[in-house]
Amino acid sequence: MLYFFLSNRSFMWTLFLVNLVGTVYGYIWYMPQLEQTPAIYLPFVPDSPTASLFFTVALFGLLIGRGWGLIQALAVMTLFKYGIWAVVMNILTLIVTGHLSWLGWMLVASHFGMAIQGLLYAPFFKVKVIHLMIAATWTLHNEIIDYVYMQYPVYSQLHLYIQEIGYFTFWLSIISIFVTWYMCVRSSRTTWR
Secondary structure (H helix, E strand, O other): OOOHHHHOHHHHHHHHHHHHHHHHHHHHHHHHHHHHOHHHHHHHHOHHHHHHHHHHHHHHHHOOOOOOOOHHHHHHHHHHHHHHHHHHHHHHHHHHHOOOOOOHHHHHHHHHHHHHHHHHHHHHOOOOOOHHHHHHHHHHHHHHHHHHHOOOOOOOOOOHHHHHHHHHHHHHHHHHHHHHHHHHHOOOOOOOO
């Protein structure tokens, strides 16, 4: 039943458009930080919109009958990672500041949706080990940019906990790599074709 719903072309085109709009909105949301970011770091700062861009491209590939394994690996890995990361950071903002705006709750819902859609569509993807390795390198490299070169996403008063957040994010990356392997690469995984 789930397969027939997720593989419905009208639903997929709707999901494609929702993700496209969300991606554009995400880059707009990051614009104040991007204006202050050195050019060399620009690809690594807008984490969530880049994750949804990977998924948007991967979904488009499914719609036109193309399987771009590297994009699919990046989509699953980064959607899971940044989806979970943003949910945790917004809840942490609530704990630290005592309140979360409607925008914060919208980010919780939309980012949780990002993580879920990556997992739901993973069985449609054809990812090879080399794709996993390249996506893992991208993801771990992003941690260096964020927490060594201090180009992490700006969130309220969370800079006070940046070392703990960096540590959490590193392990979230490791979990995301494992999830991508489990969902997209291992030989006995669930596949929908």
